Amino acid sequence: MRDFARQSDGIQLIMNIIINMPESVPGLRPVPGRPPGAPAIFNLPVDDRPPGPQEGRMIPRPAPSLDTIFAALADPTRRAILTMLLEDDMAVTDVAHPFGISLAAISKHLAILAGAGLISQEKRGRVKWCKLEPGAMRAVSVWIQGFGQFEPLDLAAFERFLAAELPQAE
DSSP states (O other), X not given: OHHHHHHHHHHHHHHHHHHTOOTTSTTOOOOTTOOTTSOOTTOSOGGGSOOOSSTTSOOOOXXXXXXXXXXXXXXXXXXXXXXXXXXXXEEHHXXXXXXXXXXXXXXXXXXXXXXXXXXXXXXXXXXXXXXXXXXXXXXXXXXXXXXXXXXXXXXXXXXXXXXXXXXXXX
């Protein structure tokens, strides 16, 4: 019980400091219409801060792994969405229209595709638009093309070769 009383006293002390914070604290300005004694800690606009070292520029996201991309491509619904986005950018509601599933389910599919870097999403007004990002398929394409160096195995020709080369046991 004593710890709770000490903790309660500490919270009360912090609240008194916040409520009675002097207007002379650097960076805090009086808010028009704010009654005297009202908490002054919330009147510092976030936009007035000087930009930090990372603010004002995009921080590049790490490239998704092949596993993430293949996992996103494993679902037929997501592949169909990508096929639809080949034609043009689409609103999320337009993407959801041909499928017999809820908008929430489509949003989950889109989140997986965006997480794999296959699509990007942009909010324009109240509508969220989806755009295909073909560059994300480059790593997959390079990986798959690595297997193109091998000729397909012709088993019929191999059987003819074996029949001609091996003596027939009769």
